[in-house]
Amino acid sequence: MSIDSKDDLVFKALANGLRRQILDALKDEPQTTGMLCEQFDSLDRCTVMQHLRVLEDADLVIVQREGRERWNHLNAMPIQAIHNRWISQYAGQAMSILSALQQGLDGPSE
Numbered sequence: 001m002s003i004d005s006k007d008d009l010v011f012k013a014l015a016n017g018l019r020r021q022i023l024d025a026l027k028d029e030p031q032t033t034g035m036l037c038e039q040f041d042s043l044d045r046c047t048v049m050q051h052l053r054v055l056e057d058a059d060l061v062i063v064q065r066e067g068r069e070r071w072n073h074l075n076a077m078p079i080q081a082i083h084n085r086w087i088s089q090y091a092g093q094a095m096s097i098l099s100a101l102q103q104g105l106d107g108p109s110e
Contacts, residue, residue, distance in 0.1 A: 013058035
């Protein structure tokens with residue numbers, strides 16, 4: 001799978017607010033699917049599982065099975081890769097533009 005295809009899966013997964021909430025729930029510690037279902041009690045188990053599947057396909061969630069339990073672990077590496085490839089590069093350029101604009105507004109230095 002190409003880097004662009006992997007990025008597409010991550011962007012698709014992060015585009016949904018509920019999936020971002022699930023990632024937030026996993027930020028501090030892994031949780032079983034049942035624990036997540038309790039936190040998102042307005043959803044049925046099947047819907048939670050569908051969202052977890054999208055996150056797993058994007059490699060944002062790593063599943064570890066222990067007996068009958070399915071432990072979901074946050075994998076932040078794909079988000080870090082997106083940040084490194086897209087956000088940090090553009091943020092640096094934006095800061096340069098803002099700095100030049102500020103200098104222009106302040107007028108010529110004496």
